[in-house]
Amino acid sequence: MVNLIKYVAVTCCCVVGTLDAQVARGLAESDYYKIESVPIPENVILEVGGLAFDDKGRLGVSTRRGEVWLITNPSSAQPDFQRYAHGLHEPLGLAFTNGRFYTAQRGELTRLNDRDGDDVADEYYNIRDWDLNGNYHEYSYGPVLLPDGDMLITLNLGWVGRGASESKWRGWMMKLTPEGEMTPIATGMRSPAGFGLNAKGDIFYTENQGDWVGSGRMTHIEKGDFAGHPEGLKWSGEPGSPLNLRMEDIDDSDGLSLYQYQEKFDAVKPPSVWFPHTLMGISTSDIAVIPDGFGPFNDQLLVGDQGHSKVMRVYQEKVNGVYQGICYPFVEGFASGILRLEWSDDKTLYVGMTNRGWASTGKDKFGLQKLTWTGVVPFEVLQVNAESDGFRVSFTKEVDRRTAANPESYLINDFTYQYHHLYGSPVVDQQERTVYKVEVAQDNRSARLFVEGMRPGYIYEINADGVRSAVSEQLVHPTGYFTLNAIPGDHVHHQHDMSATSVFSAPDIISAKRVTEMPGSWLDGPDETITVGTIPGMKFDQTEIRVRAGSKVKLIFNNPDDMMHNLVIIKPEKEASVADAANRMGLQGQEKGYIPDSEHIVAHTNLLEPNESDIIYLTIPEEPGTYSILCTFPGHAASMRADLIVADTPSN
Ligand SMILES: [Cu+2]
Structure with a gap:
């Protein structure tokens, strides 16, 4: 239902043909990253809830059956399993610090201790408990260790046909000291199974599609944040709450996105990265920072997906103090639903799985697998950074300049999700964005894409399938999803904001000479698409454009x-009089976009704010000659002009 994005193959003539392409694709995920199973004894039901290594290199595994297992030599062919603890209430997280395991049961944070040294815990110490009402959906997760010795836990909402906070602090992230003092940090959470720190030590949590949650996503959490689900706000009036926002304040009648909704309340925190539902995954889980020595992706994040039994990769940047970034598929084909990710010292990623209650692509009921790098560097998009007028796409290897510099090697669509009480959201307001220019860096390691009409608050599907490496490889994963929260250097709102209250831009100019929808009579589409941009110093980015008389033209102006x-x-010959008429429009000029009422004008665009775009459709006059392209904003026409040469024969 939500999969509205069209996968349009890049079919331009200048990329390798289909057969060659398949040969060129050659290597698959498994040539770079290998999945292997950790053998599990037959009598152990290892529905993994948490993973943590102890100080002897043994892997601790908490299970949904209430046990904690200690696995000695988990990388060997026959690891040893020892039951360390049992009788716990669905412990969905595990951490090890100061010689002790810590686990969040449904109703308390517990410290486990083996006092007599027989590798079996003989002390289960209740550090802190919290309310629980018996609803099956009241999962508790953690702890995640903080550098100062404190710990984070998260508390899932209950489910009563919708997310419900029926016990205190459900829907919250809480901080606990080792002594059991508990402080509320942030709310708006629905199903916060995955959380952790990025390489810089900032806190992120992942969320699954559900009521009030349009799609899977990852959110940067700071104290006092509201991540979007209103139920947890039931407790915002309690002592210690860092929020003033109330459940009654939240209202979804305006049809806004969560990004737009943040204009209503400071506490609202839109996600740093959306994982588009079904396009990327369906149920995000644990977060792990990629260490040195696991390929070229140091300090990026891996995020598990339970339903798709896969691991995704996330690169984030911070622009104007706000996190944003892109997600890519990384490795799929795990045996069951992924809940936990944990690194060993030898750069192996241990992947803990269970699919009880939810179907997963991997059909096993549970499992423990490890992921290792083969040492071969894949040809991938390394990172994507937002620019004021597009993106910089960096690659893990040198690119072939010809394909990387071709705008047709890329396909970009943007869209967003609605913020509402319903379960999930369709893709809304999807538009194709034109890549009108590409500049490949000197070192062949990145490409600067110039993109018309960048819209903050939107998710950008960036497909680079036409790009080849210097040795003709195709990208292992050509498509990623970039969440654009902030545009570098940008301080204005944009023409495409859906919110009536947030629009701040020049009015749309309604005129017979500005046709913004392709005429229905153009059955075969335009004869030609022409893209014109602006460059600093009051200039167009070209001085001469040739077109055929009478041709149908789609004109993109960026x-x-x-x-x-x-x-x-x-x-022809009328530009001076039109420019003069524009200059004399006075106060009227701005609202009319400095388009004077003149029979000499053939066609025109809107008056564009910085970073805006316009697309118009026009039929070139039959009369050949040298027409003018002008910016009629007062003072610009002297330098901001180009010739439009209309000829009877096709341009040459
Ligand atoms: Cu101008």
């Missing part, structure tokens, strides 16, 4: 400059 500009097409 304004990456930091000033307002328009584009006006004027009949």
